[in-house]
Amino acid sequence: MNLLKTTFYDEFACIGAECPLTCCGGWMIAMEEKTLKDYRMMGGEIGRFARKGVTYNSDLQSYIVRLRDTDGMCPMLNEDQLCEIVLNKGNKKLCRTCAIFPRETVRSYDTDEKYIFLGCPKAAHLLFEVSGKITFMFERDPDLDMEDIPIYNHVMKINLTVRGEITDFIQKSELPLWFREFYGAYTIEKMSSQIAEQDFEAVGEKLEHFFKPSFYQAMYQGIKNTKVNREQQFQSLCGTVNAYEKIILGSMFSDKSGTSDKILQLLHLNRTCTFDEWNHAREEWTAQENEQQWENMLVYNWMRSAFTPQKNRKLLKNYLACVLCNLVAAHLLILYSMKHEADAEIRNVIVAFVVRRFLHGNEEIMKIMQLGMDEGVLSPAFLICLCNLWG
Numbered sequence: 171m172n173l174l175k176t177t178f179y180d181e182f183a184c185i186g187a188e189c190p191l192t193c194c195g196g197w198m199i200a201m202e203e204k205t206l207k208d209y210r211m212m213g214g215e216i217g218r219f220a221r222k223g224v225t226y227n228s229d230l231q232s233y234i235v236r237l238r239d240t241d242g243m244c245p246m247l248n249e250d251q252l253c254e255i256v257l258n259k260g261n262k263k264l265c266r267t268c269a270i271f272p273r274e275t276v277r278s279y280d281t282d283e284k285y286i287f288l289g290c291p292k293a294a295h296l297l298f299e300v301s302g303k304i305t306f307m308f309e310r311d312p313d314l315d316m317e318d319i320p321i322y323n324h325v326m327k328i329n330l331t332v333r334g335e336i337t338d339f340i341q342k343s344e345l346p347l348w349f350r351e352f353y354g355a356y357t358i359e360k361m362s363s364q365i366a367e368q369d370f371e372a373v374g375e376k377l378e379h380f381f382k383p384s385f386y387q388a389m390y391q392g393i394k395n396t397k398v399n400r401e402q403q404f405q406s407l408c409g410t411v412n413a414y415e416k417i418i419l420g421s422m423f424s425d426k427s428g429t430s431d432k433i434l435q436l437l438h439l440n441r442t443c444t445f446d447e448w449n450h451a452r453e454e455w456t457a458q459e460n461e462q463q464w465e466n467m468l469v470y471n472w473m474r475s476a477f478t479p480q481k482n483r484k485l486l487k488n489y490l491a492c493v494l495c496n497l498v499a500a501h502l503l504i505l506y507s508m509k510h511e512a513d514a515e516i517r518n519v520i521v522a523f524v525v526r527r528f529l530h531g532n533e534e535i536m537k538i539m540q541l542g543m544d545e546g547v548l549s550p551a552f553l554i555c556l557c558n559l560w561g
């Protein structure tokens with residue numbers, strides 16, 4: 171297989187006990203049968219864990235770790251936030267989920283794309299360390315035998331082409347990021363019937379039309395000059411965050427650094443703060459933020475998630491989820507900056523928290539997004555209202 175990965179892929183190393191948002195809880199941890207059997211043979215604490223703390227989920231057809239009722243963490247995590255399996259048996263004995271996370275491989279036809287999921291604060295740290303535009307390295311496999319891989323079908327061909335065009339557009343820094351965020355959704359929506367019909371030729375024509383500079387420049391000028399009510403936009407943003415609140419709260423767990431408590435407080439502030447308070451904080455926050463880094467976050471999440479093979483996820487929903495990650499994380503950070511200093515560490519942890527909820531196969535989030543789309547409250551047009559609030 172050919173290989174595609176970001177420049178920072180090989181730099182990743184878990185920070186273990188130092189992590190402010192450990193991945194050892196708060197969500198589903200699947201375990202393969204072979205490892206489970208090994209653990210059962212071990213006896214002692216690990217054997218007990220394997221017999222009592224792992225159950226079979228017939229819907230998912232997988233063994234799942236039963237998280238502690240008290241704090242939502244894996245029973246093998248000790249008070250110092252260290253894994254007893256690693257401490258007693260070493261890294262090599264970890265189950266597959268724990269051994270690879272947050273590394274992920276997405277197969278795109280003849281290429282294995284390697285990502286470090288941004289739901290990990292260390293991964294967010296590496297992404298925000300990138301100076302300038304994010305790039306991906308491509309290595310061609312000289313021994314690749316095309317007979318070994320499935321036919322390059324129309325769905326894959328369309329997905330890859332659309333993803334590539336949108337990615338290039340997001341990186342056009344001569345336009346403000348809010349417009350690029352919106353325009354990606356607008357173009358995908360306008361091509362949705364051709365994409366669904368797998369009409370590659372028609373999609374190609376549409377892409378050529380939409381990504382002609384004269385077309386998107388004219389649209390940008392038109393939207394830019396439209397009068398807007400910022401306070402109303404702010405209310406829409408708070409309402410959008412509210413719509414996802416239950417899902418976000420549903421995943422709360424008690425982590426060492428109190429990240430969940432901080433998020434809880436921010437969600438409360440989202441319901442109570444006024445536009446003037448928020449706007450003042452936004453001005454200060456945006457003045458010290460680097461838009462390039464938020465562009466990189468959108469590009470990275472989009473590359474990784476564009477055609478994530480989750481149930482009911484399609485290009486448009488995947489794109490909207492990536493834009494929502496940018497918007498919700500930035501909004502929570504602005505709220506945070508109203509009370510405390512929002513440094514790089516808190517940015518990384520909030521980004522990781524939001525990305526986990528929006529991009530990790532959470533079908534509930536997808537259902538809410540679908541509801542919003544059906545009711546017209548989550549649409550490309552609505553994105554203008556949310557995105558250009560940032561100025």
Ligand code: SF4
Pocket residue numbers: 183184185186189190191192193194271272289290291292293
């Ligand atoms: S979230 Fe990342 S840094 Fe934190 S414990 Fe998991 S892999 Fe390590």
